[in-house]
Amino acid sequence: MKGWMGKLRVLTLLGSIALVLSGCGRENLTALIPKGYGAEKSLDLIILSTVVMLFVLLIVMILYVTVLVRFRKKKGKEDFIPKQVEGNKTLETIWTVIPIILLIIIAVPTTIATFDLADTEGSKKALNVDVTGNQYWWHFNYNGQEIQTSQDLYIPTGEKVYLNMKSSDVIHSFWVPAISGKMDVNPENENTMYIEAYEEGVYWGKCAELCGPSHSLMDFKVIAVSPEEFEQWVSDMQSVDPKAVAEGETAQQGQELFQEKNCMGCHAIGSSPIQVGPNLTNFGDRTQVAGIKEHTKDNIVQWIMDPESIKPGNKMTGNYPTVSKEEANKIADYLLQLQPSEITSESAGN
Amino acid sequence: MSVAATQKRGFGSVLWDYVTTVDHKKIAHLYLFGGGLFFLIGGIEAMLIRIQLAKPDNDFLSAGLYNEMITMHGTTMIFLAAMPLIFALMNAVLPLQIGARDVAFPYLNSLGFWLFMFGGILLNCSWFLGGAPDAGWTAYAPLSTTSPGHGVDFYVMGLQIAGAGTLIGGINFLVTVVNMRAPGMTYMRMPLFTWASFIASILILFAFPALTVGLFLLMFDRMFGTAFFDVSLGGNTIIWEHIFWIFGHPEVYILILPLFGVFSDVFSTFAKKRLFGYTAMVFATMLIAFLGFMVWAHHMFTVGLGPVANSIFSIATMAIAVPTGIKIFNWLATLWGGNITINSAMLWSLAFIPTFTIGGMTGVMVATVAADYQYHDTYFVIAHFHYVIVGGTIFGIFAALHYWWPKIFGRVLREGLGKLTFWTFFIGFHLTFFIQHFLGLMGMPRRYWVFHSGDGLDLGNLISTIGAFFMAFGVIVFIINVILTARDEKAPADPWDGRTLEWATASPPAHYNFKQTPLVRGLDPLWIEKSEGKGKMTPAEPLGEIHMPNNSFLPFLFSLGLFVAGFGFIYQTDNKAWLAVLIGGMAFSLGTMVVRSMKDDLGYHISKEELEREAD
Numbered sequence: 001m002k003g004w005m006g007k008l009r010v011l012t013l014l015g016s017i018a019l020v021l022s023g024c025g026r027e028n029l030t031a032l033i034p035k036g037y038g039a040e041k042s043l044d045l046i047i048l049s050t051v052v053m054l055f056v057l058l059i060v061m062i063l064y065v066t067v068l069v070r071f072r073k074k075k076g077k078e079d080f081i082p083k084q085v086e087g088n089k090t091l092e093t094i095w096t097v098i099p100i101i102l103l104i105i106i107a108v109p110t111t112i113a114t115f116d117l118a119d120t121e122g123s124k125k126a127l128n129v130d131v132t133g134n135q136y137w138w139h140f141n142y143n144g145q146e147i148q149t150s151q152d153l154y155i156p157t158g159e160k161v162y163l164n165m166k167s168s169d170v171i172h173s174f175w176v177p178a179i180s181g182k183m184d185v186n187p188e189n190e191n192t193m194y195i196e197a198y199e200e201g202v203y204w205g206k207c208a209e210l211c212g213p214s215h216s217l218m219d220f221k222v223i224a225v226s227p228e229e230f231e232q233w234v235s236d237m238q239s240v241d242p243k244a245v246a247e248g249e250t251a252q253q254g255q256e257l258f259q260e261k262n263c264m265g266c267h268a269i270g271s272s273p274i275q276v277g278p279n280l281t282n283f284g285d286r287t288q289v290a291g292i293k294e295h296t297k298d299n300i301v302q303w304i305m306d307p308e309s310i311k312p313g314n315k316m317t318g319n320y321p322t323v324s325k326e327e328a329n330k331i332a333d334y335l336l337q338l339q340p341s342e343i344t345s346e347s348a349g350n
Numbered sequence: 351m352s353v354a355a356t357q358k359r360g361f362g363s364v365l366w367d368y369v370t371t372v373d374h375k376k377i378a379h380l381y382l383f384g385g386g387l388f389f390l391i392g393g394i395e396a397m398l399i400r401i402q403l404a405k406p407d408n409d410f411l412s413a414g415l416y417n418e419m420i421t422m423h424g425t426t427m428i429f430l431a432a433m434p435l436i437f438a439l440m441n442a443v444l445p446l447q448i449g450a451r452d453v454a455f456p457y458l459n460s461l462g463f464w465l466f467m468f469g470g471i472l473l474n475c476s477w478f479l480g481g482a483p484d485a486g487w488t489a490y491a492p493l494s495t496t497s498p499g500h501g502v503d504f505y506v507m508g509l510q511i512a513g514a515g516t517l518i519g520g521i522n523f524l525v526t527v528v529n530m531r532a533p534g535m536t537y538m539r540m541p542l543f544t545w546a547s548f549i550a551s552i553l554i555l556f557a558f559p560a561l562t563v564g565l566f567l568l569m570f571d572r573m574f575g576t577a578f579f580d581v582s583l584g585g586n587t588i589i590w591e592h593i594f595w596i597f598g599h600p601e602v603y604i605l606i607l608p609l610f611g612v613f614s615d616v617f618s619t620f621a622k623k624r625l626f627g628y629t630a631m632v633f634a635t636m637l638i639a640f641l642g643f644m645v646w647a648h649h650m651f652t653v654g655l656g657p658v659a660n661s662i663f664s665i666a667t668m669a670i671a672v673p674t675g676i677k678i679f680n681w682l683a684t685l686w687g688g689n690i691t692i693n694s695a696m697l698w699s700l701a702f703i704p705t706f707t708i709g710g711m712t713g714v715m716v717a718t719v720a721a722d723y724q725y726h727d728t729y730f731v732i733a734h735f736h737y738v739i740v741g742g743t744i745f746g747i748f749a750a751l752h753y754w755w756p757k758i759f760g761r762v763l764r765e766g767l768g769k770l771t772f773w774t775f776f777i778g779f780h781l782t783f784f785i786q787h788f789l790g791l792m793g794m795p796r797r798y799w800v801f802h803s804g805d806g807l808d809l810g811n812l813i814s815t816i817g818a819f820f821m822a823f824g825v826i827v828f829i830i831n832v833i834l835t836a837r838d839e840k841a842p843a844d845p846w847d848g849r850t851l852e853w854a855t856a857s858p859p860a861h862y863n864f865k866q867t868p869l870v871r872g873l874d875p876l877w878i879e880k881s882e883g884k885g886k887m888t889p890a891e892p893l894g895e896i897h898m899p900n901n902s903f904l905p906f907l908f909s910l911g912l913f914v915a916g917f918g919f920i921y922q923t924d925n926k927a928w929l930a931v932l933i934g935g936m937a938f939s940l941g942t943m944v945v946r947s948m949k950d951d952l953g954y955h956i957s958k959e960e961l962e963r964e965a966d
Contacts, residue, residue, distance in 0.1 A: 025792025026806030031724045032791050038723065045721035046791075053711035060678060060707050067685045068700070071621070072692065080622075080689045081881075087627040088683070095679040096672060103668045106718060111661045113720035118657035170493040171587060173652060173727060177793045181723020184652045186588065187492060187581045191654035204805075208652075208727040208795040210486045211493060213413035216798035292802065312413040 029204040031177040036203075037160070037196035038180030041113050049106050056102065117181070120192045123162035129153065131165040132275060133172030133185035135211055136218040136311055137291065139275045146271040147237045150278030151291050152345070153205075153222045156230035160194040168275075173209035176222050182208045197224035200348045202287060213313035219291040221345070229343045236341035240281055242270030246334050254327075254334030261321050263331075269338065277316060284339035300332040301325065370901040372456035373861050377463050378442035378758060384467050385434030391474065392426035393825060395419050400782070400818040403811050406803035416799040417484040418501065422477075424487030425505065428601070429512055430470040432739070435747050436608050437462075437519050440547045442758045444523060446852035446859065447544045449532025449868045454525035456899045457946075462519035464909035469512025472916045476504035486797060488598070491579030491590040495571045500920050506569045507916040511909070513561055520554030523547055532851070533890040534870035538632070541850045541874075542625060545632050546611030549639045550604045556643070557600035564593035573923050588653060595646035603642040605739060607635060609746025610677060616699045616753050617681055619846055621688025624874060627680040634673035634680075641670045651722045660719045667717035674710055678703065694768030695846075698749035701776050702741060709737030712787065727797075730790025736783045748772070748828070756841035760858040764838075767831035771824045778820025785810045785817075849877035854887045862896045865889075865961055896956040904942045911939030 024032035034040040128143035131153075140153045143164070155161045165174055165185045175182035176195065183193045197203065207218035225233065246255045258264065266277035289299040290310050303310055305328050308317040323331070359367075368376060399419055402411045411419060445453055453459050476482045483505035485494035494502050527548040531540070540548070568590070570576040577583035579590050618625045625631060647655060647663040681703065692700070712734040716725050725731055748771070755763045789810045794801055801807045844853040854876045855864055866889030872878050879887055918932025 025788075026804065029793040029805060030791065031793065042721050042724045045718050046715065046724065049715045049718045049721060053714055056675070057704075057707055057711055060682070061704060063679075063682045063686075064703055067682060067690075071685060071688050072690050077689065082621070082623050082688045084624040085626055085683075085687065086624065087630065091683065092627055092630050092676070092680075096676055099672050099675045103671060103714070106714065107665050107668055110664060110718045110720055114661050114664070115657045117720055117723070118660075170496065171490055173795075175795065177724060177791075181720070182652050182726060183723070184654060186654065188586055188588065189654070204793065206793065206795050210417070210490070210797045213417060213484075213799070215417075216413075216795075216800050219802075 026204070028178050028201055031181075034178065035198055035201060036176075036179030037198075038117055038194075039178055040198075041117060042181050045106075045110060045113055048109060052102050052106055056099070117193075120162060120194060122160060123192060123194070126160055126162055126194075127156070128162045128164060129155075131163045131174060131185065133165065133167040133169075133174070133207070133211075134275075134315075135169050136207070136214040136314060137278050138174075138205075138218070138220045139279065141275075142234075145234060145238065147234065147281075148268065148271055148275070148279040149237075149282060150280075151220050152282070152285070152287055153220065154230060154233055154343070155195070155197060155222060155224050156227040157197050157200055157224045158227065160196045162192060162194045165191045165193070170211045171209045172207045172211050172218070174205065175208040176203050176205040178203045179222060179224075184209055195222070197222070200224050200226060202345045202348050214311040217290070217292050217311050219288070221287045221291075223287070223345050223348050225343055225348050229347050233341050233343035236343065237281065238271075240270050240340045242268075242272075242281075246337050248333065250330045251333040251337055254330035254332065257323075257327050257331050258334060261323060261327075261331075263320070266316075266319075280335060280338060282338060282340055283335045284337055285341065285344040287345045297329070297332050297336060300335060301328045304328040304331055367901070369906050370460075370903045372452075372460045372899050372901055374441045374445050374453050374456065374459060375758070375858060375861070377459050378438045380463050380467075381434045381438035381441060382758070384463070384470065385431050385438055388426050388430035388470055388474075389435065390825070392423055392431050393822065395423040395426065397818060397822055399423060400815040402799070403801070404815040405812065406805070406808055407800050409800075411799070413799045414481070414484060417486075417797070418482040420797055421483045421486050421489075421501075421505070422474075425473065425483070425509070426470075427739075428487065428605070429509060429516075430466075430473070432605050432743050432747075433516055434463075434466055436550075436605065436743075437466075437516075439543075439612070439747070439750050439754070440519075440523055440608065443754055443852050444544055444547050445526065445530065446757070446855065446863060447541045447850050448527065448530060448535050449851050449864060449870060450526065450530035451863050451867075451896065452530075452899065453522050454529055455522050457902055457905065458518050458522050460902065461905035461908060462515040462522065464905045465515030465518065465912070466512045467515075468909040468913040469508045469510070469515060472511060472913055473504055473508025476501055476508075479504075488594055489568065489590075490594075491568070491571070491587040492581065494568060494590075495579050502568075503572055503920040503923075506565050506572065507919055510562065510565045510569070511912050511916060513558055513565070515909075516554060517558045517562070520551040520558070523551040524555060527551075532864075532867050532870055535851075535875075536870075538629070539870055539873045539875070541611070542614035542628075542631060542635075543608065543611030546607045546609075546614075546635055549635050550607045553600045553604045553607070553639055553642065557597045557604065560593055561597035561601075564590060564597065567593070569919070573919060588650075591650055591653060592646070595649045596643075598649065599646040600639075600642045602735075602738070603639055606742045606746075607639065609743050609750070610635065612746045612750040612753070613681060613699045613702055614684075615850065616695050616749055617684045618874070619753075619848055620691045620693070620696045620699075621685045622691075622847070623684055623688040624877075625680070626683035626686075627676075628873060630676055631680055634676045637673040638670060641666060641673075645670065648717055648722075651719050652726045664717050664719040668714055671710060671714050678707060678710075693752070694763065694765060694772060695749050695752035697769065697772045697776075698745045698752065701772070702745045702749070705737060705741030705745065705779075709734060709741050712737060725790060727795055728790030729786040729794045729796055732796050733783045733786035733790065736779075736786075740779055740783070748775075753846070754852070755835070756845050756857045757852055758858065759836075760840050761835045761838050762841045762845055763831055763835050767827055767834070771828040771831065773824075774820050774827065775824030778817045778822075778824060781817025781820060782814050783817070785813050789814070844876075847880075849874035851875055851887070860964065862898060862956060865964070866893055867891050893961060894958055896961065897953055898956060899953045900951055902946075902951070904946050908939050908942040911935045911937075911942065915939065
């Protein structure tokens with residue numbers, strides 16, 4: 001049996017090594033390959049605490065294996081009665097004091113990093129984005145810039161972007177593992193955190209607080225582009241003309257349908273305070289449909305006709321007039337034309 | 351299970367006996383049955399969750415049903431499986447360990463069980479009445495207050511009723527330990543299981559009222575139009591998180607401490623050694639319990655409480671690692687130099703040490719605030735708390751069941767099947783949960799109905815699901831073991847060469863436990879008598895009449911009344927006619943209280959002659 005246990009340990013060890021070698025998960029999603037300030041700080045602490053704790057585990061395991069090897073009942077000594085030891089002051093002091101020292105080694109950098117990550121003093125001079133969590137989509141309002149987007153958050157690399165987060169319904173949690181740890185998005189107060197991406201890229205974001213049936217479908221993207229590209233994007237977004245007439249017959253019909261079916265009641269195109277549903281200003285440039293599906297016309301049509309089949313419990317289902325397949329195709333043609341900027345996820349190397 | 355012992359009597363009479371019993375040993379059987387039943391239900395829910403997550407974008411369960419499944423898995427396992435199984439152990443063993451004839455309040459003991467049982471049944475009725483609660487076992491507002499249907503209403507009423515039972519049980523064991531110890535059984539001579547159960551009972555006394563208050567607020571919000579958690583009317587949802595975790599964190603220690611006691615007893619028995627550092631073990635347990643009330647906000651590091659609060663709660667949490675470490679090292683020192691027998695009970699206990707150490711290790715890691723921003727609400731946390739709750743509580747319950755089965759049912763569980771259960775469950779457990787640490791860090795949040803094929807999480811989830819099947823297999827083997835063992839021959843009074851008082855009486859003990867109350871002369875009283883060559887306890891009193899309580903049907907009826915009233919509470923929001931059911935149920939329960947108060951129930955006496963007739 002002891003042999004079994006030993007083998008099991010070796011297997012576990014080999015398993016974890018294989019896991020590490022086979023990769024740390026999907027790049028731009030995993031927290032194990034940090035691409036931003038917060039994620040880097042967290043990973044430093046993850047590594048420090050793992051190393052210290054593995055040291056403790058090692059000592060426990062050495063004692064444990066020794067005990068099992070040396071003190072198992074042996075043939076011929078079945079009736080041996082061991083000495084009844086009450087305790088040992090010195091030993092007990094040692095295994096009280098050493099853990100305290102080890103914990104201090106972890107606690108000091110933890111506290112420093114905690115205060116560092118909570119320091120939002122710099123927000124006044126930096127880019128601020130108001131983030132609203134909704135069942136089951138994200139709204140981003142670029143503070144003072146008259147730009148609103150949904151699902152895709154564009155940020156410049158190499159600088160701290162401050163996010164002022166609030167929920168419009170239940171509690172959500174904003175998490176982009178590759179760039180930063182998470183923070184809850186509460187309905188009653190605004191939480192501020194900052195994110196900083198070191199390099200260009202499309203980083204995957206997820207909602208990390210149970211918020212209803214489609215909690216697992218509330219993905220979003222953070223698209224980090226160079227500061228110059230970001231400036232270009234900002235000016236493109238600011239100069240959008242929401243009334244511009246679409247090109248091509250079907251797209252124009254789609255634009256008319258968009259008005260007729262009163263899509264405008266919830267979805268704004270161009271800068272607008274309306275945020276009942278996602279803002280569609282740069283819908284044509286979106287990385288994914290509804291945050292989870294490939295950005296294809298078919299998927300857009302499916303969403304328009306039956307959003308419930310993609311996101312159960314969403315707030316769009318049942319709140320708009322019936323749309324035929326033909327009409328949905330036309331609307332999709334129109335929406336796909338909403339590409340106000342050259343700067344897209346492709347600029348970030350997607 | 352216990353049917354074997356009472357085969358000669360009709361089923362009806364056995365059933366009536368159990369429904370009305372106030373005997374702590376039979377109530378232990380009831381708790382074991384109830385807790386075991388819910389453990390199986392919770393296990394099936396877990397398997398359905400793992401099947402859903404076996405492959406990416408799976409549609410085995412619908413999104414809404416999945417949320418019901420995770421909510422019910424957590425709620426069932428914590429409140430309806432782990433808690434009652436622990437109460438089963440306390441009932442079965444604690445009075446015996448202190449040399450008592452019963453608990454302090456036998457009637458309340460029965461009431462506690464029936465409240466738990468009816469609360470659990472009420473909660474599970476939701477499956478058949480429009481859907482189970484779906485806001486997570488933590489029921490965070492406003493998701494819980496706005497959840498459509500009656501699912502969360504069942505959560506509120508079911509837990510309120512079951513929680514009252516738990517509170518009653520906790521108070522009962524507190525008073526039992528304070529008042530019912532045999533002569534010579536001083537506090538510092540109590541076995542560690544008794545100590546740990548005593549401390550866990552104190553935690554129940556202080557932690558459960560917080561849950562009760564929280565559930566009342568939630569109930570008023572959902573059923574009677576208040577707005578404690580409604581932000582648009584000036585409420586605050588963070589308050590719920592605080593209230594829930596002020597209960598929720600001590601609850602974790604309620605779940606683990608009694609099993610720490612079990613491991614202490616098992617190690618010391620099978621190493622044939624006195625527990626190393628007994629005093630340190632007792633005070634470490636107290637310290638863990640005390641600190642357990644100071645750390646609730648570590649469940650809320652990402653809520654936005656600010657760096658000061660986060661750092662304080664982080665350091666307080668890390669501090670718990672110190673007394674826990676003391677316990678681990680004391681257990682190892684107990685084994686050191688011993689003459690160790692490895693059987694099923696010991697296997698579970700030995701497996702606990704590395705497993706729980708890993709759980710403690712990740713515990714310190716999640717206490718590290720700035721790192722927790724990554725761990726929080728991901729599969730890393732899922733892995734962490736399954737390592738402590740399964741690796742600690744469930745391993746402990748299995749160890750305790752194999753150890754005390756002869757005392758509870760008078761049969762020794764079969765070793766071969768016991769080992770098969772252990773190895774499949776142990777391997778399955780590590781397969782299921784070890785990989786989840788990595789899944790979390792690779793970006794998989796908890797409570798996710800699906801993950802996507804591009805997320806790089808496929809392999810880890812598949813391994814996890816395979817492991818779950820091993821665990822399920824282990825549990826099935828255990829059930830087979832229980833059934834087969836029922837036909838085995840009777841166990842001796844002391845099959846393990848035990849050290850504590852429960853082994854000084856028959857297996858299973860007579861309903862009065864000890865013919866004569868034993869005189870305790872030190873820690874491990876039976877061991878002392880054995881090592882001095884006497885081999886049995888010296889009585890502390892001459893043989894005389896024993897006063898025993900009468901059975902009562904009232905606890906069952908009282909709980910039934912609340913069960914019925916629960917439906918009234920839930921459905922009066924749809925139709926005011928249900929108020930009649932509410933009032934009727936409450937009046938019925940009140941009626942049973944009046945009957946209990948008016949009726950003189952003085953119990954009965956077992957005469958000296960009758961005792962003399964019975965063999966030792």
